[in-house]
Amino acid sequence: MGTKKIVIVGGGAGGLALASKLGRKLGLSAKADVLLIDRSPIHIWKPKLHEVAVGVIDQSIEGLLYRDHGLKNGYRYLRGSLEAVDPDAKTIQLSPLYNDSNELLMGQRTVEYDYLVLALGGVSNSFKTPGAESQCIFLDSLASAEKFHTQLLDGLMLLNETQQRLSIGIVGAGATGVELAAELHHVIESVREFGYQNIAKHHLDIHLVEAAPKILPQLPDRVSGRAQAVLDKIGVHLHLGVQVKEVTKEGFLTQDGTLIPADIKVWAAGVKGPDVFADLTKLPITARNQVEVDACMRVKGHSDIYALGDCAQLILGSGKPVPPRAQAASQMADTLYKNILNRLKGRDEAAFEYRDYGSLVSLSRFSAVGNLMGNLRQGDFFVEGHLARFMYLSLYHRHLASLFGWFSALVYRFAQKLLRWQRPKLKLH
Ligand SMILES: Cc1cc2nc3c(=O)[nH]c(=O)nc-3n(C[C@H](O)[C@H](O)[C@H](O)COP(=O)(O)OP(=O)(O)OC[C@H]3O[C@@H](n4cnc5c(N)ncnc54)[C@H](O)[C@@H]3O)c2cc1C
Structure with a gap:
């Protein structure tokens, strides 16, 4: 049996964490070919988008280039936008690529896979409100x-x-x-x-x-x-x-x-799956454009296709869907990582268990507020101020750790801090 080709579409909170872990475990030693496809060349952790929007962070410092990162972490990167999936041929199709002047750079491309992971995230839901x-x-x-x-x-x-x-x-x-x-x-x-x-x-x-x-x-x-x-x-x-x-x-x-x-x-109201999912007629797509997955994150009826994060609808034992959150996408990436390794070894895959650690909301430098859940106490408890801000930032640090490993993540963060120290606190250009 040849080297398996694992194709992950979408390098966000879940997809990039998965590509990094699989790349380090399998790609660096050529035990599998891990390919990450994203429409953008740069990764910014989505919970930081509003900070990019107002200029509090500069994407030239906080953004991570997939190509560079992939070289060091054992996955290949391909820039492209998913437009079709053919589960019978085990291929996906990428849309034509245009430059900033709207000139065609590349026509449609077809990519083969053994295992496909859909991690395209979600988009805001306008609920068809006119205008x-x-x-x-x-x-x-x-x-x-x-x-x-x-x-x-x-x-x-x-x-x-x-x-x-x-x-x-x-x-x-x-x-x-x-x-x-x-x-x-x-x-x-x-x-x-x-x-x-x-x-x-x-x-x-x-x-x-x-x-x-x-x-x-x-x-x-x-x-x-x-x-x-x-x-x-x-x-x-x-x-x-x-x-x-x-x-x-x-x-x-x-x-x-x-x-x-x-x-x-x-x-900024509501989340639904990506618009392109409406065209994936061979897959089970919900009315909110998410793809239905089973407890092991396999797309229903297609055991070689997985989906995670905001683009997937996974109904938990409680009857509720996994919420569209970075912590859920990251936990799904962890479970899928183990499941793909198990599958390659011919072992059973485990069902995803969602652990709600609570929610933290940043109020800029004014503070943060939130509720935490977990082992510390029964039920949830309220946090605010510096502690909440610290815990809010630790979510990002955990994301970086999944991309680099803990030590390299610390070095990376330190380098970012040095660069930020040199530059204006607001990007007003
Ligand atoms: C401003 C903001 C603040 C948030 N704050 C929090 C928070 O504090 N805590 C929390 O838990 N969650 C927060 N969220 C939600 C969280 O960001 C998402 O739930 C999480 O990022 C979902 O991860 P994902 O991997 O499913 O997708 P994403 O992180 O959205 O990544 C999807 C990736 O797919 C790529 N992609 C999309 N379409 C295509 C295509 N057709 N072809 C190729 N690539 C494609 C995108 O470029 C992107 O890189 C916030 C969201 C926003 C917008």
Whole structure:
């Protein structure tokens, strides 16, 4: 039997962790051919996208180049965007590749696999709200974070020249919306240090619109209550229990006919699977564009195809689906890593067990809040302030450890800190 070809599509929180571990274990010693495909050449951990969007982190420092990383960690990297899967031929098809001037670089490509892992993540769900797709930025990819950054810089430039107000509206007060609102306030507080002398805090209006009666609706009342107190204090306008029925150039039109004005509009409500999944007619795709997997993360009816993270629908024993979270994608990558090794040795695969460690929400430098679960105590408990911030950052460190191993992750983080120390604290270009 020849060397098995393991193809992973999507190098995000789950896919890149899996590619790194399989690469180090099998790829470096040529026991398997591990190929990672991603549409982007750079990996940014998705929970940091809002920080890229506002310029608090610089992707040239925090971004990881798949090609370099793959060379050292035993996987090959191919830039491409999945457009079709043929489970009978055991091939996938990648879309044609264009350059920035929209010139064709490469036509469609076909890639063969022995085992395929779909790890394409999710996208924001506009629930078909009129105008949302055309007017809003969906903060779900590096490209969208960069688009927001450009609009923010244009807005700040105008604000500095004219002192007319700038209004930013965010639909969805889940973790993404709340973290973005807090981060934006931090930016407006800091821009004077960076030459925007004419801008004052009160020039920026941040509107956070949420259909549920509280922010962070998935989290315990104490966590959302505390986060709400922080947002109130920094002057974010909260519109709770408000449903957006249409998005126009001027802003968000609500069910009761009110217009919430917004120059920059962000849609951060709801998660669904990637749009391309709607075209994968040979696979079991749900109404929310996720692919159905069994307890061992095998796509139902296709034992050589696996899926993990936000693009997969795995129903737990409790009847609930695994939530779309970085910690879930990372745990799934760990289980799938063991399962693929077992499978190559002809052993049984284990069912995925989700461990909810709680949720932490960063409120920029103002703090973090969250609830932790686990062995420390029965049930969950509330954390905030420095401890919560420390635990929030440790999630990222754990992600880096899965990409590099603990020691190299520490060195990598130290190198990043040195580079950041040299550069301005805000990327305003
Ligand atoms: C702003 C923000 C803040 C968040 N904060 C938290 C948090 O604090 N805690 C938490 O647990 N979760 C958080 N999340 C959710 C978390 O980021 C996701 O649940 C997690 O990243 C999912 O991991 P994944 O591996 O499934 O996909 P992703 O990490 O989304 O990675 C998907 C990868 O697939 C690639 N891809 C997509 N389509 C294609 C295609 N057609 N072809 C090739 N490649 C493709 C993408 O480029 C990307 O690299 C946050 C999300 C956002 C947007």
